[in-house]
Amino acid sequence: MSRVPVLRHGRYVIEIRELTKRYGPAVAVDGLTFDVAPGRVTGFLGPNGAGKSTTMRMLLGLDHPSGGRALLGGRPYRELREPLRIVGALLEARSTHGGRTAYHHLLWLAATNRIPRRRVDEVLGLVGLESAAGKRAGTFSLGMSQRLGIAAALLGDPEIVLLDEPVNGLDPEGVRWIRTLMKDLAAEGRTVLVSSHLMSEMAITADHLIVIGQGRLLADTTVDEFVAASRRGHVRVSTPEADRLAALLDGRAVTVRRVDGALEITGMEAGAVGAVAGANGIALDELSTRSSSLEDAFLELTAGSTEYSSRPQAEEVR
Ligand SMILES: Nc1ncnc2c1ncn2[C@@H]1O[C@H](COP(=O)(O)OP(=O)(O)OP(=O)(O)O)[C@@H](O)[C@H]1O
Numbered sequence: 001m002s003r004v005p006v007l008r009h010g011r012y013v014i015e016i017r018e019l020t021k022r023y024g025p026a027v028a029v030d031g032l033t034f035d036v037a038p039g040r041v042t043g044f045l046g047p048n049g050a051g052k053s054t055t056m057r058m059l060l061g062l063d064h065p066s067g068g069r070a071l072l073g074g075r076p077y078r079e080l081r082e083p084l085r086i087v088g089a090l091l092e093a094r095s096t097h098g099g100r101t102a103y104h105h106l107l108w109l110a111a112t113n114r115i116p117r118r119r120v121d122e123v124l125g126l127v128g129l130e131s132a133a134g135k136r137a138g139t140f141s142l143g144m145s146q147r148l149g150i151a152a153a154l155l156g157d158p159e160i161v162l163l164d165e166p167v168n169g170l171d172p173e174g175v176r177w178i179r180t181l182m183k184d185l186a187a188e189g190r191t192v193l194v195s196s197h198l199m200s201e202m203a204i205t206a207d208h209l210i211v212i213g214q215g216r217l218l219a220d221t222t223v224d225e226f227v228a229a230s231r232r233g234h235v236r237v238s239t240p241e242a243d244r245l246a247a248l249l250d251g252r253a254v255t256v257r258r259v260d261g262a263l264e265i266t267g268m269e270a271g272a273v274g275a276v277a278g279a280n281g282i283a284l285d286e287l288s289t290r291s292s293s294l295e296d297a298f299l300e301l302t303a304g305s306t307e308y309s310s311r312p313q314a315e316e317v318r
Pocket residue numbers: 023026027028046047048049050051052053054055197307
């Protein structure tokens with residue numbers, strides 16, 4: 001007889017509604033709306049400066065929204081009676097008091113949140129820091145600080161876990177450990193939101209993706225859908241009569257972009273593009289199908305919404 005796993009968690013949805021944050025004239029988060037469901041890892045993806053950290057800070061009551069709402073299980077952070085039991089977060093790894101030992105740092109957090117002392121030992125075991133419990137946090141490597149930050153986040157056995165760029169600067173073993181931990185937390189039914197600016201990392205770890213750029217929602221999709229869409233790729237055509245070919249494709253359900261003098265067409269097979277060209281006597285220098293990588297698909301999605309781009313932007317013809 002197969003046993004149905006008992007989920008201890010799974011009731012807490014994150015709801016972001018029309019969330020906006022302005023810093024003077026700059027808009028860091030711009031009318032964002034999305035949900036984060038329990039039981040899966042949701043990747044919160046966007047280029048540098050997209051507004052991921054600002055959104056997470058508003059969820060945690062560390063920043064006040066200029067408009068809209070950020071709710072945890074239906075309530076804003078400030079209305080949670082025992083916040084550490086609802087939400088645990090890793091924002092910045094080195095925010096601990098460097099002079100305290102790892103154990104005392106956690107004990108102080110537990111004591112101020114009415115969490116029993118035995119939970120400190122439990123979380124130290126969970127993150128593999130038992131042997132370093134007596135060491136001062138200020139002497140920790142980045143990987144150890146990250147583990148300590150996660151131990152603190154898990155202290156209240158929270159329903160919701162927020163991790164801001166948790167794999168930054170970690171060695172491969174640390175990266176693998178965090179990936180497994182996130183999946184395990186989600187498998188227990190918790191709501192896990194993890195930010196990253198790396199599509200490749202999220203493709204491995206996340207089940208669902210929220211992609212933002214310049215504070216706006218660009219995609220709310222499963223990782224599988226995103227991967228499948230990126231595999232479709234595009235058709236590249238070089239011809240001296242690019243304008244005429246682009247005009248002939250106008251009106252069809254395709255996107256045509258001009259890149260380095262060639263046309264890149266999505267939504268149509270190479271053979272069909274060749275047929276249109278042939279039927280209209282347009283000579284082609286190149287006709288090829290290019291499959292884009294996941295990272296390309298992400299860059300394409302966020303192109304035009306990056307603050308600082310080193311990549312020439314493609315010009316959309318239609
Ligand atoms: N306290 C602040 N005062 C003014 N501007 C701010 C402040 N905090 C963030 N910003 C601006 O808001 C925008 C979003 O920043 P945020 O840190 O949320 O982005 P991010 O997606 O987390 O980026 P990164 O991946 O670089 O951490 C940026 O343009 C940033 O410069």
